[in-house]
Amino acid sequence: MPKKQKKNTRGNIITAAWQLFYEQGYENTTVDEIIVAANTSKGSFYHYFNGKDALLSTLAYLFDEKYEELEETMDSSMDSYEKLLFLNQELFTMIENSISIELLARLLSTQLVTRGEKSLLDRSRLYYRLLSKIIMEGQTAEELRTDISVGEIVKAYAICERAFMYDWCISGGEYSLRSYSQRMLPIFLSDFRKLKSE
Structure with missing residues (x-):
């Protein structure tokens, strides 16, 4: 207790x-x-x-709280590909609705210059555990390629998400993060899907 x-x-x-x-x-x-x-x-x-500055790296904690909530409400009938897209859309909706660009930019910049723990790369976070679980299930169900390891797919997905957030910040939010990702992430993830003929 x-x-x-x-x-x-x-x-x-x-x-x-x-x-x-x-x-x-x-x-x-x-x-x-x-x-x-x-x-x-x-x-x-x-x-x-x-101090207050130490709180900047805790945005990852809020993201993980969101993932915990999403894991409980996620439709189990979705395949692994759909689950990954769902998680991304929900997270980016939360970012657009409740995290200012300035705050997200501060977080990303602190991660670039910090010599200590980088919270966005912390593999013990729920984010990485949940992605690994979904991808492992996808490979077992033959929905995702198995010639690329779970770890490599997780890493590529996380890099793609961070790239979207970084570009959104440096562009000053001139476009919708959620809408852009909704169009582009499926194209990126399609390479990890197992082809029906395989």
Whole structure:
């Protein structure tokens, strides 16, 4: 039980912080406001984070919360290819609706310059575990190619998603991230599908 409480406290801080970042901007949000919104103490905040900047890399945590929710509601009748497209569309919808371009750009830039842990590449994240599970199931069901490893397909998919997000940020959101991905990701993923004649 104490471990779950720890996770909830950290999660509450992250959720409150990103909600405030979205509503009033990163620069205009203070640590004190985050503490109040998370209904926690200053001691608890600094136990998990050494300051506001440390929260930038936690966007991956919010993404994983979304994936956890999606895993529970995903239609089990979809094939692996459809599941991958579904996850992408839902994530990119969330990004467009609740994460500002400036915040996403900050996250991507911190990942480029950090010497420590890169949260977007953390293979222990739910994101990577869920993708691996879907792709493994797809290979077993002969929906996806087996001449490319699960790990390589996961890596290619993750690179493609990050590329879409990066381009959307540097383009200043001049197009819909979700709509662009909806058109282009199926073309990218089609190469991983097992041909019917095989």
